[in-house]
Amino acid sequence: MSTDRGKTGRRPLPYTDPAHQAAHQFLVEEAALLDAADYAGWLDLLCADIRYLMPVRVTTARGAGFDTLADMGHFDEDMYALRKRVQRLATDHAWTEDPPSRTRHFVTNVRTFRGSAFPDGGVEFVVESAVLLFRSRGDTREADLVSAGRTDLLRETAAGLRLARREILVDEAVLRTQNLAVFL
């Protein structure tokens, strides 16, 4: 079997590898928190030095050599920015999510790669996944779908795996959801 080696240049861990299973479970548990709108719980899964990126995807010729904008994202967040977003959703005035969206994060195509090891024995894993976000607002509006690939950096910490970096590669150049008052 020929295997795409992902961004690490290594082979993905076998599905039976406990590290892969832990990473997969992390993503599923994270999706459960997001769909339950437990954003405070979600923040607890992030490293203090989190970088949460979603570049703008663009339509370019096959030979152009790029299909995202290097200097423009839909998100480019650190912990301060994410915490502000979560705090906002918790106010009584975040109208765009009141009534709240009903969301379902479908997470699949998970591949785990062993990443860098630290002198103290800690390890980072690169985890690729696909996410399909279903978002329904109100009673009569058509629902939105946002499809994206994600490349995460998961770090082993004393408290368990934590998300250190996420890059979201959205599959549309023009988003069909009214805003990104949601996380992917």
Add this chain to the structure above:
Amino acid sequence: MNFADQLAGVVADVRRGMIPAHVYSDPEIFAAERDRLFARSWVFLAHESEIPDRGDYVVRRVLADSFIVARDESGEVRVMFNMCLHRGMQVCRAEMGNASHFRCPYHAWTYRNDGRLAGLPFHAEAYGGEDGFPRQEQSLLPAPSMDIHNGLIFISLDPDAPPLREYLGDFAFYLDFYTRQSAAGIELRGPQRWRVKANWKIGAENFAGDSYHTPHTHASVVDIGLFREPKASKRKEGALYVAGPGAGTTYKLPPDGDFAGQLRYVGYPDAMIGSMEESWSADQRALVADSGFMVSAATLFPNLSLVHNWPQIDDNGTVAPFISLRLWQPVSATETEVLSWFAVDAAAPEEFKRNSYKAYLMCFGSSGMFEQDDVENWVSITEMAAGSMARRLNLNSRMGLTSAGQPIKPPLAAFAGPGVAYQGFGEFNQRHWLRQWSDHLEREPAMHAPAVGERVNLGGAR
């Protein structure tokens, strides 16, 4: 009642500050906007910084019409209708890139990046050479009018459009605050693009002058300490101005600041303040230093909006200003594509650019915490405007006027900018926008179905 009579009634109501609600969801009104407004008005397409090098291009639309905006081999900006002269295929299907030529995928007709037809296969065999088809003279259709101001590239579908600078009139004074903070001008990043199920007019009107919505719609960003300004006590001290085809909102700056002090308050570093001092006229500086106002949201009729705000971007309380340009690109009566760019002075220090970019992403654009709540409102208005009951309702847009139509307070005397300004809440600016909209809708459709002789004929029978 026929449509002309209906339209006359709509316009008459709008002119007295009452807006028939259905205009925010009506396909017939949308068709009239296409044929009477967008068929004539200057419309923003791109900024020169998006195509800095020869061969760089972006593809942008005016409603259904796709245009290639390219910098040709001589460095000139060209705007060309993106339709192959032969069978009508979209010549360039990427939205950006760099190319010396564009080749149609259908029959391989090939155009230089200035639009001229460079070649077609089997010219001799298929057409008998130049006699059957004189390829030397052919070019992709240029935009009927194209002009550039401060690097902002506009087109008009009207070949007899007035010069852009003449159209901008007094609004050019205010445009400089966003697009000429130094001699280097701005650079644009993006755009973020997304589609919202809202009528395009709502955002344009909102950015033109709705300071009244800020304290409530955007209460959450004050709740979380992201922003010092939108609270009602601050917002009602701001001035609303109308000038030429534009209108905008401002914030009142703290008392007793000088030019540099006020710009420091909104987060500009001293190096940039020096550039602004050189770049802006005495009156432009006086608007900040003496009148004590800082520009915020604005709209240039019809659908280019600008915004300038200054949130706190970290736990240390660092305040960073940002500028965004956005186009409300109409898709249908009930759908709009938003194109939102981050703009920053090209000569700004790198650290400032980083901070300003962060400020933009947190506040505006597809994920921005201000914009999120705006769009929720606008989608809802568009939905409510679709039914029969909305046809019975005129929305009141008369804020700031007495029943006799007089302003409830005099214009600001101490306002260094051109045009007319009022302090406090009012819908002066939205009415100014709607008056221009009415002027367009009252005119006959432009070039909707030109006579046969007026169409462009390519190498036809002679």
